[in-house]
Amino acid sequence: MKSLRFGLVGAGRWGACHAAAIRQTAGAELASIAVSSPESARRVETELGVPAFADWREMLAQSALALDVLDVVAPNARHAEIALAALEAGLHVLVETPWATTVEDCDAVVATARRRRRVLAVGHELRLSPLWGRLKQEIAVGQIGRPLSCAIHLWRRSFRGGAGGWRHDPARVGSWILEEPIHYFDLARWYLADLGEPTAVYARANGRGGELQETVAALVSFPDDGFASISQTTAGAEHHLLAQVIGTDAALRVVWSGASDRTETPTYRLELARDDVAEPLALADIPTETGDLARQLAALVHALQTGASPVADGEDGRQTVRLCLAAEESARTGREIAL
Numbered sequence: 001m002k003s004l005r006f007g008l009v010g011a012g013r014w015g016a017c018h019a020a021a022i023r024q025t026a027g028a029e030l031a032s033i034a035v036s037s038p039e040s041a042r043r044v045e046t047e048l049g050v051p052a053f054a055d056w057r058e059m060l061a062q063s064a065l066a067l068d069v070l071d072v073v074a075p076n077a078r079h080a081e082i083a084l085a086a087l088e089a090g091l092h093v094l095v096e097t098p099w100a101t102t103v104e105d106c107d108a109v110v111a112t113a114r115r116r117r118r119v120l121a122v123g124h125e126l127r128l129s130p131l132w133g134r135l136k137q138e139i140a141v142g143q144i145g146r147p148l149s150c151a152i153h154l155w156r157r158s159f160r161g162g163a164g165g166w167r168h169d170p171a172r173v174g175s176w177i178l179e180e181p182i183h184y185f186d187l188a189r190w191y192l193a194d195l196g197e198p199t200a201v202y203a204r205a206n207g208r209g210g211e212l213q214e215t216v217a218a219l220v221s222f223p224d225d226g227f228a229s230i231s232q233t234t235a236g237a238e239h240h241l242l243a244q245v246i247g248t249d250a251a252l253r254v255v256w257s258g259a260s261d262r263t264e265t266p267t268y269r270l271e272l273a274r275d276d277v278a279e280p281l282a283l284a285d286i287p288t289e290t291g292d293l294a295r296q297l298a299a300l301v302h303a304l305q306t307g308a309s310p311v312a313d314g315e316d317g318r319q320t321v322r323l324c325l326a327a328e329e330s331a332r333t334g335r336e337i338a339l
Helices: 013-024 036-046 056-061 078-086 104-116 132-141 164-167 181-191 289-306 314-333
Strands: 005-007 028-036 069-072 092-095 119-123 148-158 200-204 215-222 228-234 239-247 253-256 267-272 279-280
Touching: 005 056, 005 181, 005 289, 013 028, 013 289, 028 036, 028 056, 028 239, 036 092, 056 078, 069 078, 078 092, 078 104, 078 181, 092 289, 104 119, 104 314, 132 181, 132 239, 132 253, 132 267, 148 181, 181 215, 181 228, 181 239, 181 314
Parallel strands: 005 028, 005 069, 069 092, 092 119, 148 228
Antiparallel strands: 148 239, 200 215, 215 228, 239 253, 253 267, 267 279
C-alpha cells in the first residue's frame, strides 16, 4: 500500500512529537507543516526538510502536496475550524483533544466527515497505552465481573502556557477540564461502557485566582447506579495518576508517576485485587505518552489502509467534550447536569 501523506498543523512541543511519530510510522510520510509565523516556518523547513507554511489555509490550498491526512495539533479553540476545512478539502483528519470547545462544533465536524465520507479520529491515545489499554482488556475478559465504578485522580504541576500563552487564555484553551481531564472522562466512559452512556454530571472546581480553575472534581452517573469520579489539580508537582475500577468480582488499580507527563522513565503498576489479595499484572511495554502517540499513529494508518474504524472516533470525541462541558456548567452553577 502507498504511504499516506500527512500534513501537520502545529510544531510546538507536542506538535514536534507528532512530527517525529509520523516519520517513525510505517506507511506514513510527513509531507508538510503549518505553523504560526513566517519565522517558525523557515526554522521548521530547515530542521525537518519539508515545506512549511505560516498559514494552514495556504497549506491546504497546495494541491501539489497531495495530502491524505491532516493532523491537527493547534490551540483547542481552532480545532473545529481547521478540521472542517480539511474534511471539505477531502482529507482524513486526526485531531488532538478536545475535538472542539462546543458540542455544536463537534456535531458540525462529525456531520461533515460523514457527508464527505472521510475518517475522523480523535487523539485519545491512552486507549492504546500498554497500561490504560491493558486495564480495558482485563475488564473485557471478565476479570472483575461486571464493572460498577471507576475513579481517576491526577496530581500535577501547572500547565505550561504554550505558544503565545494559549493554555492560560480561556478564549483559546476553553478550560483546563478540556485540556487534560477530558482523557480521563473518556477512559471512564470506555471502562464502564457495559453500563451504558453517562446520565448526569455533578462537579466542583476552585483555584487560587484567575478564570481557569486549578482543581476540579466531577462525579459522573451511569445507569444501574454506576458512577465514575474524575479529579485533577494543577496545584501539585510532577505528574502522578491513580486510578481504580471496581467490579462485582474484583478490582483493578493503576499507578503512574513521572517528573512530567512526557517522562520516558515513569514508575507504574497495574494490579488485580481479588479476595483481599493484590496481584501485579505484567505489561508488554513501558507506558509513555510518546509511545502511546506512536501507537495511535500506527493504528490510524492501519485503519485508513484497511477500512477499519479508528480507535476513538467522532462520537467518542463528541461525548467527552459533552461530559467536560457538563462538568464546567455544574461547577459554575452548583447543580447536577442531566445528560
